[in-house]
Amino acid sequence: MKGNSLAVMAWRNLWRNRRRTVLTLSSIVFGVFLAVLFTALQDQNWADTIDLAARISGGHVTIEHPDYLDAPKLTLTIENTGRLKEIAAETTHVERVAERISGQAMLATAADSFGAAFLAIDPADEDEATLSMLEGLVEGEMFATTRDKGVILGARLADNLGVGMGKRVVYTMTDVNGDIVAGLARVSGIIRTGSRGIDGGLCLLPIDAVRAIVGYAPDEATQLAVFIDDQRQSDVVADDLQGAAGADVAALPWHRTQPELAAMIAMKVGSTRFIEALIAVLVAAGIFNTLFISVMERMREFGIMNAIGFSSGRLFALVMLESLWLALVGLAASVAVTAGPYFYLASTGIKLSSIYEDVEGLDVAGITLPDTMTVGIFPENAAIIAIAAVLAIVLSGLYPAWKAGHVEPVETIRLV
């Protein structure tokens, strides 16, 4: 028999014990199915979460003063933001760039006073795609200019301060010399996002108004938020920007500026990978069992084949081909079984509120996750699962195949 007929023989052998093969296939399908859905759920959700985190804080890549990360201070600024914005805009993957000043202020009204974080922005740079909280602008509107006399408050903060639209708010902060300075603004917008931190502790101010008060130059800011088309390129883009912008500034990917979120994702991804690996080992053990028994049952047959001139190498190849067929059929069946649920989950998704009761919003490291989770697998992860499945199956066939190759014709033929 020639090589391709060996494959035919292996195929037929596989179906001699139909039930056993089907059961083995079902464990492969189950394993692949789980791995694909687990991975797809994570790939999509973490990608979404990272994009969302970028829109809540400083972008996928943040350009800031090299010391700002360790001790954020108003004095640690970047200059020449105009030139940096041009550099960023010319870098591949970059979609948007926004210059900002962020810091802390105390807001006071006749009624009360509260500490809050402020974000000073250029209205020309920002919209919902760079600052997700703008989706929650329920009253009023975005600043008209960078010198606008308005302030946009979180809804809870406005409530606590006892102010509504058009009312006066005094904001107090420290300037570049460490002196306490104050500015006056009228409430020009209210934001309601559902997140306690934003609604209760954040205000937006126009960037040039804040520059004038804290004593910054016209092209000075605390950060440049850079948004890119694929969060997985954050490191690459950060490196490119760092190279182009020089050592006076630091270009940091999101996982440096938000280590808590990165740690959470690493922990979740790690534990899923771990369970996936465990399932892979168990599926492989099951396949090994099946292949091994099917070889032991046929030792007499292999003995005869060997006696009539089938070399050890070809017996080995025969069993290896059987496990390869098993892998290929298993993979095909897995695709067939997984496709339906996958596309359902990719298009319709799962509602988190159906799993957790009374959910107000799941916060991971300060980022509120969207309620509906959809799936989407990165192509390279799908390829890794397919390769891992085939490898696990083929490797489980090695020992049985070796056993078949080392058949002792005389002894086995005597076996009854």
Added chain:
Amino acid sequence: MGIFKMAWRNLWRHSRRTVVTVAAMSLALFVLILYSGLIEGYLQNMEGNILDLEVGDVQAHAGDYLNRPSIYTRIDEPESLLDTLEGQGYRATARLLGGGLVAAGDSSAGASFRGIDVERDAGVSQIYLHVNDGDWLDPAEPKGVVIGRRLAQTLDVETGDELVLLGQAADGSTANDLFEVRGVLMGVGDATDRSGIFLTAEAFREFFALSDGAHQIILRRQGEQALDDVAMAVRSAGGELDVKTWRELMPTMASMLDSTRGLIQIVFYVVYVVIAILVLNAMLMAVFERIREFGVLKAIGVSPATVLKIILVEAGLQTGIAILIGVALSIPGLWYLTNVGIDMGAMGGISLMGVAFNQIWYAIVTPYTFWAPVAALVVMVSLAVSYPAFKAARLGPLEAMRHH
């Protein structure tokens, strides 16, 4: 020959198959016991941090304080309420809360000030044990304050440095004063880490010109008392107060902690489905290769029930061995995870819904850690083995003996 002896010998007729099956079961059990211990550790850690550091069991505020925190919305005469509650066997403390700005050098940050009755608070909150650098508050040192980890970072200060606190006092004047950082906390939760400043109650009262009242009462129950009963007790003692349990204050967190214990059961079953298919396949093989043998047994008068028993005992023995090995292996593993733990420090601190997760992740062993994965294994193996067992029991002797 006894059924056990027979089943035992049957197992070793294909020793490799048995070894692989038992090894797979043991491995799955071993891993899932460790996993279950780690999840228990994680849940108790989160719950502990909520109760011991952040929220307590039950909180009481005056009027609409939770929705509109104002320095004027106070609980009158907290002392008498605390005495009543302590008389009923609860541990309780009153806290003063306020907002403002804190500055050091050329940096400043928004801050939430918390005035603490040092002695009483220690019976309620373990936050005094979570000072990373320096010391906890001391009533004898009213100018010393303890601040959150990230706030210290933002202000670039450490123990011994000077802080300027700024706020609006209750009499309408601007409150501002110099304080000294006495201690910096470990990570205890997002809000405290980013903006918490702890002062002694006396210092708080002086700073905000506040002579009486308190903003918040935190209460801890004794033992396993039902939360709602505790809340009822506070309501009847406290009159008009807004009383809420930690579950009402953090509903999402409470629901998530509850459902996690259920969700890990799903992980058990998912992993065991693979084991079940493996056992099903192995036992089916074991039955089919012995069909003639079962035919002979039937023919010489062995009842179907006895055949059924043989197969069940074979599966039971394998599961039993796997449980022994899995549990035995997991003991040193759990010992390591409960004593040494997994250091999450390299990842830079984790928080979920504003509650910090400890730097070192320890497992916690409860009876549940063992019996939940073991019970799930037994359930899944029983399901898997029932088909081959009934198949063998119902074989007719004649066809079976003709089978080859």
